[in-house]
Amino acid sequence: MNDSSTPQAPLDAQGENAEGAHSANDAGSKTATPSPGSLEAVASTVPTGNSVSAYVTNYVQRLRGGEMGSLPAVTGLVLLVIVFSILQPTFKGLFNFGNMLTEGAGPIFIAMGLVFVLLLGEIDLSAGFAAGVCATVMVRLMVGYHAPWPVSIGAAILTGVIIGFLIGFLRAKVRIPSFVVTLAFFLAFQGVALYIANNGKGQKGDITITDPVVNGFEGNQMPVWAGWLLAILIVAGYAAVKLLAQNGRRTRGLNTEPLGVLAFKIGAVAVGTFLAVYALNKNRSINQAAGFKTVDGKLVKVAAAELLGVPWVVPIIIAFFVVWTFVLSRTRYGRHVYAVGGNEEAARRAGIPVDRIRISVFVLCSAMAAIGGIMIGSNVQSVSVANYGGNTLLLAVGAAVIGGTSLFGGKGRMIDAVVGGAVVEVIYNGMSNLVKGTNSAAVQYIVTGVVLMLAAAVDALSRRRAGSSGL
Amino acid sequence: MPDQPLLQMRGINKSFGPVHVLQNVDFEARAGEVTSLVGDNGAGKSTLVKCISGTYTIDSGEYAFDGQGTNIHTPRDASALGIEIVYQDLALCDNLDIVQNMFLGRERVSRVVLDENSMEHAAEETLASLSVRTVKSVRQRVSSLSGGQRQTVAIAKAVLWNSKLVVLDEPTAALGVAQTAQVLALVRRLADRGLAVVLISHNMLDVLQVSDRIAALYLGKMAAIVDRSQVNQTQLVELITTGKTAGVPAMTTGVGE
Known part of the structure; x- marks a missing residue:
C-alpha cells in the first residue's frame, strides 16, 4: 500500500523541492506557485476575471492545457467549406445547404447518444444497426399493421431503450467489455433488422414510408414565419x-x-x-x-417549383441538443456521468451508483439511435437495412470524436455531436460531389477514415497535454 | 484524560480466511488531536482503517463513536457518523474541477438544477478556512493540480462535510519537502479546528512532527498507544520493527501479553 502513488506526484515533487526546501517549516502559509513565472495563470472552467484580457488569458491557458473543445472542429469546418466551395460549384448552392442539413441529421442524432457512451470511456459499435432495427420496427408497424405514427415511433424508441438496457446490463453487470458486447450486437442487429424487414405483413425488403408525418421530418420545411x-x-x-x-x-x-x-x-x-x-x-x-x-x-x-423554409428536422435537432446539454451540464445525473468517466473508483466512493449510470448511458444511446434511424428513413422516405450498415456508425462516432469528445472518457459535450456531425457531413457531401465516377465511394471512405484518425490523434495528443499541464 | 475519545475501538478482531489480521486491537482517536497510526507493511494499518470506514465489517470487538456503541457495516454508515477517509489514491476525478470534486456525490441542487454558484462559494470558504492559499482558482481542473494541491483538495473535501473524524492514508507519501510541510500544517489545522485526525504514515519525521499521540501496530496487534512526548524516533522505529521498546509500557492486549 505504500509504494503506489499517483504517477504525476513524484515528478511534481522534484520540481518543487528545489524552490521550496528552505521554507519547509512555514510552507503551510507560503504560496507555492505551480510553475514559476507563469503569471499564476490557471485554466479555469469559469471566468477568472472581469476583464477581457483575463478571459483571453484563461482561454489560451485552456487551449494549451489540451482543452480545445470545439475549436479544431469549427476550424476544420470553416476550412472544408471554403475548400469545397472553391473546388465544387454545386457544393455552395443553397439547395445543397438544405440537403446537407437533412442528410447529416441522422448521424447527428446517433452521435448525440454516442456522446453519453463515449463520456464513460465506452463504445457502442451497434448503434448503427440498432437504428436500423428501430426504424424497421417503426415502418413494419406502420406499413404492415397500420399503426399511427406516434405509436410506431414510440415502439421504435422503446425498442431502442430495450436494446440499450441489454447492452448496458451485459457491460455493467456481466462485465463484458462494451467493445465485444456491441460488436456482437453489430452483427446480430443486422440480422434482426433484415428479419423484421423481410417478415410480417406488408411490403418486404426495402419498405417505403407512406406516413406523411414521418416523411415530413426531413422532407417538409417550416413556414417562413416559423x-x-x-x-x-x-x-x-x-x-x-x-x-x-x-x-x-x-x-x-x-x-x-x-x-x-x-x-x-x-x-x-x-x-x-x-x-x-x-x-x-x-x-x-x-x-x-x-x-x-x-x-x-x-x-x-x-408555377415554378418552390423549396423554401427551415427543414423540420432542424428544430428537432435543436430541441434534443438543448435538453441533453442541460442534462449533461446542469443536472446531478450529468455530473455523475462525467465523474464515472473521469475516475470510476472515485465516483463509486462518492456514493454514485456506477452500474446504473453505465446502463443508463447505453439506454440513452440506443434510444437516440432509434431517432437517428427514423430520420435516416425519413430522409429517403423508405427504410432499407443497407442504409444503416456501412459507415452510418462510423460517421456518428466520427462526428462525436471530431467534435471533440474524447474516446478515453470524461471529456465531451453535446455540441460536439452537432459540430462534428456538420464536419462529417461536409466531407461526405463535398467528396461525393467532388470525385465522380467509379472512385467516388472509395475516396469518400478513405477521406472519412483519415479524418476520423486525425480526430482520434488530436484527442490522444490533447489528452497527453492535459495530463502534463499540471506539472 | 479529561474527556472520552471520539472513536473508541476495543478488542477488534478481523480475519481473512485463516489469516488473523487484527488480533484484539484497541484503538482510539480524540477530538482536537492528531493520532498517528504507524506500523510496518502488513501490520494491519489498512485493515484497521477499513474497519473504521466500514469497508470491512469487524469480526468481533466494540466500536464506539462519540461514546455510543455502533455497528458499522458500510462506508455510508461511517459517513453518516461523520467519518471521512482520504485515501492514498485520493479518489479525485481529473476531468472535474475542484468544486465539482469537493461536492461529488453530494451536489447541491435547487429543484433539478445544480447550484454551481453556491457550491463554488462554499468550496472557496472551506479552503479559506483551512488557510489554503496554494490553489489559485477553485474552478481549475484537478488534472492541472500538483500532488500537494491534490492532497489539499482531498482533505478539504473531507472537511467540507462537517466531519468529526478524518482518516488520512499516507497523505505525504508522494510529496516533496515543501508540499509535505504544507500538508502537515493542514493536518495540524484540522486538529486545531476540533476534528479528530487519524494519520497513517511511514515517515517517522512526519509522524513525530504533527502527532499528539502515536499508535503502533505490530503484526496485527496494537504494540503501544503513547503520547508524542513519551517517545523519540529510535523508540518509535523499535516499536514498529519489534513491537516493543524500553521505556514504553506494552499494551495489555498487545504483544506484551
Whole structure:
C-alpha cells in the first residue's frame, strides 16, 4: 500500500523541492506557485476575471492545457467549406445547404447518444444497426399493421431503450467489455433488422414510408414565419441563459464573464442563426423557372417549383441538443456521468451508483439511435437495412470524436455531436460531389477514415497535454 | 484524560480466511488531536482503517463513536457518523474541477438544477478556512493540480462535510519537502479546528512532527498507544520493527501479553 502513488506526484515533487526546501517549516502559509513565472495563470472552467484580457488569458491557458473543445472542429469546418466551395460549384448552392442539413441529421442524432457512451470511456459499435432495427420496427408497424405514427415511433424508441438496457446490463453487470458486447450486437442487429424487414405483413425488403408525418421530418420545411420565430427563440434563449448565469454569479460575488465577451458571443450566435434562417427561407429549388405543360391537350402555365423554409428536422435537432446539454451540464445525473468517466473508483466512493449510470448511458444511446434511424428513413422516405450498415456508425462516432469528445472518457459535450456531425457531413457531401465516377465511394471512405484518425490523434495528443499541464 | 475519545475501538478482531489480521486491537482517536497510526507493511494499518470506514465489517470487538456503541457495516454508515477517509489514491476525478470534486456525490441542487454558484462559494470558504492559499482558482481542473494541491483538495473535501473524524492514508507519501510541510500544517489545522485526525504514515519525521499521540501496530496487534512526548524516533522505529521498546509500557492486549 505504500509504494503506489499517483504517477504525476513524484515528478511534481522534484520540481518543487528545489524552490521550496528552505521554507519547509512555514510552507503551510507560503504560496507555492505551480510553475514559476507563469503569471499564476490557471485554466479555469469559469471566468477568472472581469476583464477581457483575463478571459483571453484563461482561454489560451485552456487551449494549451489540451482543452480545445470545439475549436479544431469549427476550424476544420470553416476550412472544408471554403475548400469545397472553391473546388465544387454545386457544393455552395443553397439547395445543397438544405440537403446537407437533412442528410447529416441522422448521424447527428446517433452521435448525440454516442456522446453519453463515449463520456464513460465506452463504445457502442451497434448503434448503427440498432437504428436500423428501430426504424424497421417503426415502418413494419406502420406499413404492415397500420399503426399511427406516434405509436410506431414510440415502439421504435422503446425498442431502442430495450436494446440499450441489454447492452448496458451485459457491460455493467456481466462485465463484458462494451467493445465485444456491441460488436456482437453489430452483427446480430443486422440480422434482426433484415428479419423484421423481410417478415410480417406488408411490403418486404426495402419498405417505403407512406406516413406523411414521418416523411415530413426531413422532407417538409417550416413556414417562413416559423423559421424566423425559431431564430428569435434561439437567440433570445441563448441570451437569457447567458445573462441569468451572469447575474447569478454577480449576486454571489463570483467572477463574471466580461460584458464585451458576453455581447460578442450573443452577437455571434444571433448573426449565425439569422443568416442560416435567411438562407433557408430563400427558394432553394434547383429548377426555379416557371414552365408549361400539356393538360388535356391544352398548354397550361405551371408555377415554378418552390423549396423554401427551415427543414423540420432542424428544430428537432435543436430541441434534443438543448435538453441533453442541460442534462449533461446542469443536472446531478450529468455530473455523475462525467465523474464515472473521469475516475470510476472515485465516483463509486462518492456514493454514485456506477452500474446504473453505465446502463443508463447505453439506454440513452440506443434510444437516440432509434431517432437517428427514423430520420435516416425519413430522409429517403423508405427504410432499407443497407442504409444503416456501412459507415452510418462510423460517421456518428466520427462526428462525436471530431467534435471533440474524447474516446478515453470524461471529456465531451453535446455540441460536439452537432459540430462534428456538420464536419462529417461536409466531407461526405463535398467528396461525393467532388470525385465522380467509379472512385467516388472509395475516396469518400478513405477521406472519412483519415479524418476520423486525425480526430482520434488530436484527442490522444490533447489528452497527453492535459495530463502534463499540471506539472 | 479529561474527556472520552471520539472513536473508541476495543478488542477488534478481523480475519481473512485463516489469516488473523487484527488480533484484539484497541484503538482510539480524540477530538482536537492528531493520532498517528504507524506500523510496518502488513501490520494491519489498512485493515484497521477499513474497519473504521466500514469497508470491512469487524469480526468481533466494540466500536464506539462519540461514546455510543455502533455497528458499522458500510462506508455510508461511517459517513453518516461523520467519518471521512482520504485515501492514498485520493479518489479525485481529473476531468472535474475542484468544486465539482469537493461536492461529488453530494451536489447541491435547487429543484433539478445544480447550484454551481453556491457550491463554488462554499468550496472557496472551506479552503479559506483551512488557510489554503496554494490553489489559485477553485474552478481549475484537478488534472492541472500538483500532488500537494491534490492532497489539499482531498482533505478539504473531507472537511467540507462537517466531519468529526478524518482518516488520512499516507497523505505525504508522494510529496516533496515543501508540499509535505504544507500538508502537515493542514493536518495540524484540522486538529486545531476540533476534528479528530487519524494519520497513517511511514515517515517517522512526519509522524513525530504533527502527532499528539502515536499508535503502533505490530503484526496485527496494537504494540503501544503513547503520547508524542513519551517517545523519540529510535523508540518509535523499535516499536514498529519489534513491537516493543524500553521505556514504553506494552499494551495489555498487545504483544506484551
